[in-house]
Amino acid sequence: MPPYENYTQEIADWTTARGMVLINLTKKEETDPDGLSGFLLLMHLGATPERTIDRLHDYLGPLMDEIGRRGYRFVRVDELLGVTP
16 A cells, blocks of 8 residues: 555556555445455554544454445455465
């Protein structure tokens, strides 16, 4: 993922030239005919003690259940990309 999630053609070219895969954010489930198939779910699990109402780990179980109900399955990134770890 590019620094500050700032995708540019220069960053894409730099990544490709070094044999890496560029990963970027998207909100496509409702508009893409394949939904989120092939997409990565980015989660920031850490939170400061002051953040008490929006900690993802409190919702991770229900979130994974809902994703499964929608027909998605979880795979490792290397499996998704078809590369050998």
